Amino acid sequence: MPQLEVSPEIDFHSETYRDAYSRINAIVIEGEQEAHENYIQLTELLPEHKDELIRLSKMEGRHKKGFEACGRNLKVTPDLDFAQKFFANLHHNFQEAAAEDRVVTCLLIQSLIIECFAIAAYNIYIPVADDFARKITEGVVKDEYTHLNFGEEWLKANFAEVKEELEAANRQNLPIVWRMLSQVEDDARTLGMEKEALVEDFMIQYGEALSNIGFTTRDIMRMSAYGISGS
Numbered sequence: 001m002p003q004l005e006v007s008p009e010i011d012f013h014s015e016t017y018r019d020a021y022s023r024i025n026a027i028v029i030e031g032e033q034e035a036h037e038n039y040i041q042l043t044e045l046l047p048e049h050k051d052e053l054i055r056l057s058k059m060e061g062r063h064k065k066g067f068e069a070c071g072r073n074l075k076v077t078p079d080l081d082f083a084q085k086f087f088a089n090l091h092h093n094f095q096e097a098a099a100e101d102r103v104v105t106c107l108l109i110q111s112l113i114i115e116c117f118a119i120a121a122y123n124i125y126i127p128v129a130d131d132f133a134r135k136i137t138e139g140v141v142k143d144e145y146t147h148l149n150f151g152e153e154w155l156k157a158n159f160a161e162v163k164e165e166l167e168a169a170n171r172q173n174l175p176i177v178w179r180m181l182s183q184v185e186d187d188a189r190t191l192g193m194e195k196e197a198l199v200e201d202f203m204i205q206y207g208e209a210l211s212n213i214g215f216t217t218r219d220i221m222r223m224s225a226y227g228i229s230g231s
């Protein structure tokens, strides 16, 4: 029988794999924790969506628990200090926007950028994950599409009023994403994930989101590659 392309066996228990996993696993745990907090904070800016946002924040709490179990399963201690620094820029920008009631910027950071980043990363991770982590991640990624959808729907409903702030928030935050991807590039490759695949998947998710919200193809081309060469 002809063989399908088979990726080289990954040794999930090697020192090299577990060392890289201690950072990637921490990033995902911290990302889910911050997402949990961000959706709670969004209830203050969007009180009419309070119940829905609380529901999303609870899902993020469950995602965090799932990924903590993935680390324990491989006997890896997540490097949470590293992960906090990894998210510091986006975290700062979200906090600053929340303090100034700039809900559009908050939604762009959490529901578009972070959720698209997560969807891309989880989709690329699933085929190269260990069996335990694959099952967890498959469940999580389904939820992330609903979080992305929440942001899309709200921004779409208010497109004319939010367009300008979205463009500014995109210019402020997208270059940070490219830098974050460069920072995890080596560790991600150790886990069997290529940076090019992550960038491509992110661009597809993010471009689709911008299109659903109401941007033209021309806008999307300009916005979704903003700052990529500076990475």
Ligand code: PL3
Pocket: 024, 025, 027, 028, 031, 032, 035, 060, 063, 114, 115, 117, 118, 121, 122, 125, 144, 147, 184, 188, 193
């Ligand atoms: C919000 O629901 C989730 C926020 C998590 C963001 C994760 C970004 C991950 C980038 C690191 C790439 C490797 C992913 C490996 C997956 C276990």
Ligand code: FE2
Pocket: 032, 035, 059, 060, 063, 118, 140, 144
């Ligand atoms: Fe999540």
Ligand code: FE2
Pocket: 035, 060, 115, 118, 143, 144, 147
């Ligand atoms: Fe999410």
